[in-house]
Amino acid sequence: MERIMITGALGQIGSELVGKMRSIYGNDNVLATDIRQTADQSGPFEILDVTDAQRMHDLAKDFGADTMVHMAALLSATAEEKPLLAWNLNMGGLVNALEASRELGMQFFTPSSIGAFGPSTPKNNTPQDTLQRPTTMYGVNKVAGELLCDYYHTKFGVDTRGVRFPGLISNVAQPGGGTTDYAVDIYYKAIEQGSYTSYIAEGTYMDMMYMPDALQAIVDLMEADPAKLIHRNAFNVTAMSFEPEQIAASIRKHIPDFKMSYAVDPARQEIADSWPDSIDASAAKSEWGFKASYDLDAMTFDMLEKLKKKLQLV
Ligand SMILES: NC(=O)c1ccc[n+]([C@@H]2O[C@H](COP(=O)([O-])OP(=O)(O)OC[C@H]3O[C@@H](n4cnc5c(N)ncnc54)[C@H](O)[C@@H]3O)[C@@H](O)[C@H]2O)c1
Numbered sequence: 001m002e003r004i005m006i007t008g009a010l011g012q013i014g015s016e017l018v019g020k021m022r023s024i025y026g027n028d029n030v031l032a033t034d035i036r037q038t039a040d041q042s043g044p045f046e047i048l049d050v051t052d053a054q055r056m057h058d059l060a061k062d063f064g065a066d067t068m069v070h071m072a073a074l075l076s077a078t079a080e081e082k083p084l085l086a087w088n089l090n091m092g093g094l095v096n097a098l099e100a101s102r103e104l105g106m107q108f109f110t111p112s113s114i115g116a117f118g119p120s121t122p123k124n125n126t127p128q129d130t131l132q133r134p135t136t137m138y139g140v141n142k143v144a145g146e147l148l149c150d151y152y153h154t155k156f157g158v159d160t161r162g163v164r165f166p167g168l169i170s171n172v173a174q175p176g177g178g179t180t181d182y183a184v185d186i187y188y189k190a191i192e193q194g195s196y197t198s199y200i201a202e203g204t205y206m207d208m209m210y211m212p213d214a215l216q217a218i219v220d221l222m223e224a225d226p227a228k229l230i231h232r233n234a235f236n237v238t239a240m241s242f243e244p245e246q247i248a249a250s251i252r253k254h255i256p257d258f259k260m261s262y263a264v265d266p267a268r269q270e271i272a273d274s275w276p277d278s279i280d281a282s283a284a285k286s287e288w289g290f291k292a293s294y295d296l297d298a299m300t301f302d303m304l305e306k307l308k309k310k311l312q313l314v
Helices: 014-025 053-063 076-081 083-104 137-156 182-192 211-223 244-252 266-273 282-288 296-310
Strands: 004-007 030-034 045-047 067-070 107-109 163-165 167-169 195-198 206-210 240-242 259-262
Touching (some): 004 014, 004 053, 014 030, 030 053, 067 083, 076 083, 076 266, 083 107, 107 211, 167 182, 167 211, 182 195, 182 244, 182 296, 211 282, 240 296, 244 259, 244 296
Parallel strands (some): 004 030, 004 067, 030 045, 067 107, 167 206, 195 259
């Protein structure tokens, strides 16, 4: 991994991954691309719509990229509102990125999601290899994407790698329309208003991870010895599993008067109910040494500190 091109680089993950990769591999060696413009000038940036296969190929070739990190996608809640757009962007963008990687000999990374599981998947300690019959368009895209990445590896020898991310919590870019977004919003509202109304019902467990652990996981998997990888794509990774009351309790350790109420959104609740309560990350741990450093309380402490500064309240 020496010359890296990132798609969807202005999203929740990309906006922090670009900085992390520039700090490791050098500012000029990481090409950020997105369909929208940015004011960030820390390194090269190009406008790219990932459904434009030719431009994607040309940008990667001109940059001399040896690695493609494909992040552009429509997330779970938005994909349910616009299923056809989700299919075209999530599948069209992915196959274009895989084709460019095949043609130019690039190493390849893209994230799958806990959304690749469905109601018939074992709900607790969900195994790495298990039943995947998701009921959302996002889930259909993610399962197809996992299989497509495996196919490009076995059929064409492309060095494809990937993880199934849980809900990611971060304090830089706002999340982009996922089902777990409440677990980011709650920290902003706790600081700004001292209260939060959750659209996810009490008692709904989902896996989550703090962004620094997610970024490290990407670097670690991409740098891992390929001889040790049995799965290559779609590794289960997670740092914690909690329900809304538990994140509220963690916040109350710092903001004792914090109040939580509920106005459940049936659409997002239905998606959440179809996902596992907790997943088993043992394959990622044994094959490439995945580990997460933040638990719920460590993440809450850091989120509140960083957001208070960001919102200029200290
Ligand atoms: N954030 C999470 O909690 C999470 C969890 C599991 C998996 N993932 C996966 O990680 C990847 C990145 O997620 P994210 O949270 O950063 O998403 P995001 O929605 O925050 O960002 C997506 C980015 O893609 C860009 N984009 C949209 N359409 C585009 C197009 N046609 N061409 C180029 N760029 C386009 C958007 O402008 C945006 O900057 C996705 O594959 C997502 O499914 C994310």
